[in-house]
Amino acid sequence: MLTVNLSCCKLQSQELALTNFGFINNSLYSKLKKNIKSNEVYGEIENLILILKGDSNIGKEEIALNTCQREFTRIQLREKIQITILDKENKENIFYFIPLDSIEIEVSLFIKPDKLIELSDEDIEVFFKNEFCNHILTEGQILAFKYNDILLKCVIKSVKLADFNELKNANKIGFTRSNKRNNDNSTLGPEHYGKHIDDNVTKYKYQHNNYPNGNVYENSINDKGILFENTICIFTSTNDGKLYIESKKVLKQNIIKNDFNFEKLGIGALDEEFKTIFRRTFASRIYPNYIIKQLGIKHVKGMILYGPPGTGKTLIARQIGKTLNAREPKIVNGPEILNKYVGQSEENIRNLFKDAELEHKQSGDNSLLHIIILDEIDAICRQRGSSGSAGTGVNDSVVNQLLSKIDGVYSLNNILLIGMTNRIDLIDEALLRPGRFELHIEISLPNKEGRVQIFNIHTKNMKDSNKLSPDVNILELAEKTPNYSGAEIEGLVRNTVSYAFERHINFNDLTTPINADDIMITRHDFLKAIKETKPAYGSEDDIIDGLLSNGIINYGSEYETIENTCKLLIKQIIENSNTKLMSILFYGKYGTGKTTLAAYLAKCAHFNFTKFITPENLIGYTEGGKISYINKIFEDAYKTPISLIILDNIERLIDYSRIGPRFSNTILQAIMVLIKKKPKKENQKILIIATTSEYQFMKDVGLVQNFLINIQVPVLKHKNSIRKVLTDKNGTDYIFPEQ
The missing domain is CATH 3.10.330.10 (Vcp-like ATPase; Chain A, domain 2)
Incomplete structure (x- = not known):
């Protein structure tokens, strides 16, 4: 290729600088034109290729470059540079x-x-x-x-x-x-x-x-x-707030990073939730601003993530910031907003929005997205007026300040607020309407496929390090851990590893050297950990086993009728998609086995969520405390696909006393409402079993009528039934007469 060596100099006028040409002496330009076939003379300078033009004002051994060209190539004035001449008609070029x-x-x-x-x-x-x-x-x-x-x-x-x-x-x-x-x-x-x-x-x-x-x-x-x-x-503009270019080319912006991957982020079982979040929250931000103006819509500014503890709400919020090309997220725990000084809590809220406000003033709708994450938002955004007349009303002022910043007169369009809570019912309803925290995403307990993802995430390092035994089947583990949250599965894996550590430790001599390379996590380790680690939304198997310690005796046709009827009802709620709620009341005299029968049915049903509400659980509770306790168990039941709640000795739950008679009407009304409340979601079902020894009183106060099925558990009347019970339990120790 043809090359020339020239010295760099300035251009003679600004008009020439705007051409983006490189200018050389006319005589040199004419010589170069004779050596190429194309109409234009192209010259390569470092990594820059320019069209060269002739100018009589340029010296014979000089090339004039503008400031932008010198800045890009890092060439100084009067510096000697080599220029490679390129011919467009030459196939080598x-x-x-x-x-x-x-x-x-x-x-x-x-x-x-x-x-x-x-x-x-x-x-x-x-x-x-x-x-x-x-x-x-x-x-x-x-x-x-x-x-x-x-x-x-x-x-x-x-x-x-x-x-x-x-x-x-x-x-x-x-x-x-x-x-x-x-x-x-x-x-x-x-x-x-x-x-x-x-x-x-x-x-x-x-x-x-x-x-x-x-x-x-x-x-x-x-x-x-x-x-x-x-x-x-x-064409795009910088974010200095001085120039805004309205683009009409509908091209996807890089709001989501290219290496986005759920499992790399350590998030499992939340694919559908993420799809909803990105569709509702980020889809509109991918399109140019002029499209949004033509449609007359606004971006979603806030979302609430709610659900049981340990399901990954905080993890999702933190990782959303990592998946986006946005400003560094501000992560704040709700209680940290509150301050002992008057007005400081409100100022803390204002400070969260300060950077977004400054950039919005400079760049308008062209500014980057600012993400604010509020963990435990229910601590600062409770219903206004719920604290009563006492106190300074700080919570009310914080809610008002937050409302004005999100959707006030000078509202911002470059913010996204993410709040997390276990109790969405406590949050002020004004915050939850459209234009504020309008997107409500329930992060529920993972299903089997979700648990497989979570197990894969927490055992990935084991697999990569060849520390996971081949006999470990992740699908089997997922099937054996229904109603486990993501945090509980993580804890289960830690517990599993502790069993593997235990095998390699000599507790008689702790100074014995350990061969760490021999550690292997086996299926048996997982099974022992599953037996020991119980989920918060699981079945109370210990209580059931304790109630069934003496077993169940089939004393005759009366018992068989009750058992068969109940099993048919259980089968109905499991298999019939139209049956979302089933309530059964066992009534009869004291000692007839109502509670044991309820426990036996719970054992037969194999529901993943089974909870007992007994008078022993409520000792020391106030009337309001009892209602909250009972209501929480029902609310937890609605978070699982199918659940069983047993209200044992229901007359004691409402503080019934025959003298008077006396009872708590508030608790009674709460129970009557809860046993009639159907689950809101289509895939949720609930079975309620209650026991009482005061049937007539329950009927008088109207509680009996709220149960769909009333079943009497009779006392033993027939001689054959009594003999069956006695011989079944004591047949080897005693001889009973025929009469």
């Missing part, structure tokens, strides 16, 4: 002239104005192509560009070259030069790009894959291309 399919250009201002300037990308594109058509543009290159007397600084952020296959298709390519300054409308036909493609593809791929140090972008040819009239130009 063909890959320097690959057309640009698309180009992204970041635009800013050389001179900062007093107020925000708004421009349209469509108008800028027309001027830009007229000025720079047939110029070879490089990633990172800086261009000075004047539009309507506004001096713009354009930085080439990325380039995408045309596809080789398209270049070889003559029908798809017609590159027309439309540079008004050159006044040259010659057509660059497909032969200029396609005729040498086949011969040089192999060479190009070799250069592409075998560039020194493996870096194809340093002084390479695949980060630059030639601009023509069909190139897609995407």
Whole structure:
């Protein structure tokens, strides 16, 4: 290739600087033109390729470059530089002239104005192509560009070259030069790009894959291309608040990072929840602002994540910030907002929004997203007025301040608030309406597929380190851990590892060396850990086993009728999709086995969530405390697919006394409401079994009528029934007479 050595100098005028040409002496320009076949003289300087033009004011051994060109190439004035002359008609240079399919250009201002300037990308594109058509543009290159007397600084952020296959298709390519300054409308036909493609593809791929140090972008040819009239130009503005470009090219913004992956983030069983979050919260932020204005909608500004403890609410909120190209999330625990000084709590709320407000003033709708995460939001956003007349009303003021910031007169459009709570019912309803925390996502207990994902996450390092025995079946573990939350599965895995550690420790001599490389986590370790680790939303098997310690005796047809009826009812609620609620009342005299029968049915049903509410559980509770305790168990039951609640000795739960008679009407009314309340979700069912020895009283107060099925558990009346019970339990110790 032809090369020349010249000294760098300044341009003679600003008008020449805006052309993006390199200027050399007229005589040298004429000599170079004679040595090439193409109409334009292209010169490569470092990683920059310029169109060279002649100028009589330039010295014979000089090349004049503007400030942007010198800044990009890091060339100083009067510095000697080598320039490689490129001929577009030479097949050796063909890959320097690959057309640009698309180009992204970041635009800013050389001179900062007093107020925000708004421009349209469509108008800028027309001027830009007229000025720079047939110029070879490089990633990172800086261009000075004047539009309507506004001096713009354009930085080439990325380039995408045309596809080789398209270049070889003559029908798809017609590159027309439309540079008004050159006044040259010659057509660059497909032969200029396609005729040498086949011969040089192999060479190009070799250069592409075998560039020194493996870096194809340093002084390479695949980060630059030639601009023509069909190139897609995407203009964006910087976030300095001085220039805003309204883009009408519906292209996906990089709001979500390219390496986004659920399992890498340590999140399992929440795929559907994430889909809902991204659809409702981030889908609108992918599209240009002008589309949002045309549709007349606003972005979602807040969401509430609620559900049982340990299901991953806080984890989701923290990891959302890692998946987005946004400002660093601000993570605040709710109680940290509160302060002992008057007005300081409200100021803490204002400080959370300060950065978002500042950027919104500078950049408007073009500002980046600011994420604010409020953990345990129920601590600061309770119903206003719920604290009564006592105190300073700090909670009310905090709620008011938060409302004004989210959806007040000067509301922001560049914020996303994420609140987490276990008690969404405690939060002020004004915060939950559309325009504020309008998206409510329940993070429920994981199903079997979700538990498989969670087990895979927490055993990944074991598998990678070959510490997990081949006999461990993740699917089996997921089936054996119903109603386990993500945190409980993590704890179960830790417990499992402790059993593996235990096998390698000599407790008789703790100084014995341990061979850590021999540690292996086995299926037996997991099974022991499952037996020991009980979920908060699981079955109370210990209570059931204690009530059934003496077993169940089939004393005759009366018992068989009761058992068969109950099993049919259990089968109905399990198999019938229309049966969402089933309530059964066992009544009879003291000692007839009502509680034991209820425990036996719980054992037969194998429901994953089984809870007993007994008078012993409520000793020492106030009336309000008892209602809260009972209500919480019912609320927990609604969080599982199918559940069983046993209200044992129900007359004692309502503080019944025969003298008077006396009872707690408040607790009675609460129980009557709860046993009639159907689960809200389609896939949830609940079975309620209650026992009482005061049937007539329960009937008088109207509680009996609230149960769907009333079953009497009779005393033993027949001699054969009594004999059956006596001989079944004591047949080997005593001899009973026939009569």
